[in-house]
Amino acid sequence: MNLLEKTFFTLTIIAVFISVLSGTAFAAGASDFVVENGILTHYVGSDPVEFGDLPQSNTGSDTVVNIPDNLGITVIGDVVFGDRPGISAVIIPKGVISIGEGAFGNCTGLTSVTIPDTVLSIGNSAFAGCSSLTSITIPDGVTSIGMGAFSECSGLTSITIPDSVTSIGFSAFGNCSSLTSVMLGSGLTSIGARAFAGTNISSPVITSDGKTLCYVPPELASYTIPNTVTTISSSAFLNCSNLTSMTIPDGVTTIGDYAFEWCSQLKSVTIPASVTQIGEAPFNYTGISKPVIIDQGKILCYVPVSYTSYTIPDTVTEINARAFANCKDLQSVTMPESITQIGDNAFLHCISLKSIKFPEAITSIGKGAFCNCNKLTAITIPRGVTSINEGLFQDCGSLISITIPDGVTSISDTAFYRCANLSFITIPDSVTSIGNRAFEGCDSLTIICSNGSYAQQYAIQNAIQFTTAKNVTPPGVTASPVQISGSVDGKAFVFNVYEIGGDHYFKLRDLAAALNGTAKQFQMVWDGTNNAVRLTTRAAYTPVGGELTSSGNHESVSAKVSIARLYIGDLKMGGAGYNIEDSNYLKLRDIAQMLNFGVTCDVRTNMVVIDTASDFNPTSGLK
Structure with missing residues (x-):
């Protein structure tokens, strides 16, 4: 070596x-x-x-x-x-x-x-x-x-x-x-x-261009947002528990998800008109005691969890994601006809909410919007909705029956997950897609559908009981009798209606009798062969007895979702509302829209006013 x-x-x-x-x-x-x-x-x-x-x-x-x-x-x-x-x-x-x-x-x-x-x-x-x-x-x-x-x-x-x-x-x-x-x-x-x-990090973090505020140290008791900022990032003020007030400067356009979450001492926030986009639950677990509405009164983004009831202003068009989330004591909400959109998880965990009336203008209800609202017993989905989103009614354990309106094309995964008491759901032919777990945990469910429909195929493939029978009787919901004064082209009437889930349902034959002789009169007949109620417009109504009279019963009764279909001529209009004591009851605004006549509610006198010479107005404020 x-x-x-x-x-x-x-x-x-x-x-x-x-x-x-x-x-x-x-x-x-x-x-x-x-x-x-x-x-x-x-x-x-x-x-x-x-x-x-x-x-x-x-x-x-x-x-x-x-x-x-x-x-x-x-x-x-x-x-x-x-x-x-x-x-x-x-x-x-x-x-x-x-x-x-x-x-x-x-x-x-x-x-x-x-x-x-x-x-x-x-x-x-x-x-x-x-x-x-x-x-x-x-x-x-x-x-x-x-x-x-x-x-x-x-x-x-x-x-x-x-x-x-x-x-x-x-x-x-x-x-x-x-x-x-x-x-x-x-x-x-x-x-x-x-x-x-x-x-x-002891000082706020802002992007180099000065436009995005990313982080504020939680120990700060006050902070002035620079005027260059246009975006407040998600969770930017997370856990700033010493912060008591905040003024957001003009120029800010976007507030991210959970932006001020757990700012437990935050009592007031001033939001400029420049803010037009706001994320999910931006004021979650703060000390703000009043609802927060932005974009010139259009977007409701926060309601304090202490509220037991709330009437949404009629300027609001959108309920933001998680706006009512965790309002565990909330029992009732009044929505104006101006609302068109409800965001994801908007009413998540509102465990005391028993009923809700949707405006007909609504076209979109977000994912999980009513998840774990386990006291909801009855829901009427607006006609403009085309999809039932994921988890929409998940864990709504008190829901018994529901009718999906014509026009809905899809029911997403977990839409009715663990609705343990859901016994009947009526699914129209327009539905062509249903998620695999849409009805998981609905062990008592029967799907009511047409023979050969997608819903029938889905039921067979998923081993869910179904029926195409036209005389099936869904379980009942509670209907409370109410008297409402009204007029048709100036002629006074008293209507004996029923309140179901916050909506007023009018007896179809009462309306036929009240409209008789006007430009909007209609004849109605029962088509037993096709399980249908058929209306013929501009034809005089033939009374059968009992129209515009009280049954004398002042107690609540059981109302069943009608499985009959309503036709005007040969045009199918959808379901026939509720069946109460063998009569069909529908919402007045639905009939007004179908026949195109004007109807308003005079809030001063609590009186329904029907004007057959005017057209139906979807923003009339009718409840």
Whole structure:
């Protein structure tokens, strides 16, 4: 052995000796890595494990992982190095463009990581829980930082986001308790909620262009938002429990989801007319004691949880997502005819709400809007609604029966999930899509549908009882008798109606008798063969007895959803309302719309006024 060889051998022995003493292992062998189509899918390390085994403690203490650059790796796969506390350093080779979800999650001994400038994205929770990581350089070229990417990295003290980054995900740096400073790049267009929540940053974080307020330290008792700000990010003021009031400056147009959540001492907020977009539950768990309405009175975005009833102003056209969420004492809500849209989870967990009357102008009811309203017993879905969204009536355990109106085309997954007492649902032929779990947990359900319809096929495929019989009797709901004064073209009448779920239902034959002799008179006959009520317009009505008279019963009775169909001539108009004591009862505004005559309610005298010479007006304010 020559001198050079002896020297190299000696140095090698010394290096190995030092490595053993220090507990450091170098993993660079190609056999330690499993690569499939450019994706690093598995790391074996110094102690090989079988696929599927838990990877904890399968590497020695202070292991440095130097990923070879000759394996063609472009993606670090999900959870490849996850839960290995022995890894102290990682060198990622050039050519890697993506770091997968949880790739280094909970590597609690990791103190150093080298990310090449070829990386474009850092996945969700990629370095979450790496509590020994005190610094990291995010290279210019990265465009997205995923949800929780560096969450719980309690050793991080500062971070610089390069200009190339356009999006930072939910809680990306959440609970980085030692993080005191952050510098945001100029390319950011999206910052997720709680991105910096639970950090030790002592001053507000605003994007470099001054337009987006991302974070306000929770210890602040007051704060003046700069006039340059146009967007308040989701959860920006989270847990600012010392904040008592806030004036949002002119120029702000958007307030994100949960923006002021858990600002428990916040009593007042001034919102300028410039704000036209507002996220879900922006004032959740604050001390604000009055409803918050924005956009010149159009969007109702918050109602205090202490409210037991509320009449929505007639300027409102939209109920925002979670506006009434967790109003557990809310028993009644009066909606004006101006409302066209109800947002996601709008009435979530309103467990005391027993009934609600929808305006006919509504065309959209969001996901989970009435989830866990477990005292709701009766619902009439407006005709303009075309889809029953996910979780819409989930856990409404008191719902007994419901009729889906003609025009609805889809019933989404979990729409009626765990409505344990739902016994009958009438589904029209217009429905062509029903989610797999739409009626899961509705063990007593019978679907009423047409022979050969999509609903029938769905019932068969999902082993749900169904019937196409035309004389099926759905269970009843409570109908309370009410007397309403009215007039038809100036002639006075007294109508004996029933109130069901906040709506007033008029006996169809009473209306036929009252309209007889006018331009809107109609004849009505029962078509037993087709289970239909048929109206003939401009034809004189032939009384059958009992019209416009009281039954003398002043007690509530049982009303059943009518399975009969209503026709005007040969045109099918939909369901025939409720059947009460063998008579059909419908809402007056529905008949007015079908026959096109004017009807209003004089609030001063509580009198219904029918004018057959005028056209139907959907914004007439009729309840």
